[in-house]
Amino acid sequence: MSTDERTLALVAAGGLDIDDRRILNRLAELVERADPVPPGLIESIGMALTIEAMHAEVAELHLVGEPALAVRADETSIEAGTITFTTDVLTVMISVHAEAGRVRVDGWAAPAGELSVELHQGGDVASTTSDVDGRFSFSDIERGPARLVLRRPSDPTVPIVTPQIEL
Numbered sequence: 596m597s598t599d600e601r602t603l604a605l606v607a608a609g610g611l612d613i614d615d616r617r618i619l620n621r622l623a624e625l626v627e628r629a630d631p632v633p634p635g636l637i638e639s640i641g642m643a644l645t646i647e648a649m650h651a652e653v654a655e656l657h658l659v660g661e662p663a664l665a666v667r668a669d670e671t672s673i674e675a676g677t678i679t680f681t682t683d684v685l686t687v688m689i690s691v692h693a694e695a696g697r698v699r700v701d702g703w704a705a706p707a708g709e710l711s712v713e714l715h716q717g718g719d720v721a722s723t724t725s726d727v728d729g730r731f732s733f734s735d736i737e738r739g740p741a742r743l744v745l746r747r748p749s750d751p752t753v754p755i756v757t758p759q760i761e762l
Contacts, residue, residue, distance in 0.1 A: 635740060638717060639759070642742070680743070680757045685710075687745065687755070691762055698736050698762045704729035704745065711746040716762075738762050 611619075680687045689702040704710055707729040714721045714733050717740075725731040743757040 635717075642715075642759075678760060680755075682755055685745065685747070685755050687743065687757070689743070694735070696738070698738060700733045700736060700762065702731045702743075704731070709748060711748075711751070713744040714741055715744060716741045736762060 676692075677688060677690045680689075686705045687702055689700055692699045692701070700714065702712065702725070704712075704725055707727065708725070709727060710725040710729065710731070712723050712725055712731045714736065716737065721733050721736065723731050723733065739762060740759050741762050742759045743755075745755040747753075747755075
C-alpha cells in the first residue's frame, strides 16, 4: 500500500482530516527540499540487494600507479589510469583512457580465459566477451559511475562484481 493509499485510508476511517493531509503533504515537500534522496542511491541500493541475492563474489579495489598519476577531483573520487580488482578466484586490471569527452576501458583478467563481461552504468549495460588471454575492452563509453560484472563459464551463476568507480 502506497503512502497516498495509507493516507486516504486514514482519512476515510476518520483518523485524519483534510487539514492533517495538507500538513503532511507540506512536511513531505519540506523534507524533500531539505534532504532529497541523493542521485543514484536507489540504483545503488538495488545493485547491493541484487549482489546479496546472487551471492556474488565482490572484488576489492586497488589503485595502481604513481600518486602523481592520480588526481583528486573532489573529496570522494580519484582519477587513475589503471585500477585492479581482486577476489579469491579472479584478478581484473582495467585501464581507462579519455577519448573526446568519453572513455575507452581496456581490461585483462587472470587467470586467463574467456569471460562474459558487462559494464553497468545506471540502467545501461554494455556486454562483451574476453578473449582466451582474458583481454576485453569497451569503447565510446560515457563518463560517470560504472561497475563491471564478470561471469566465468565454469561458474556463470556466481558473478564477480566490482565496486562502483567513476569513469
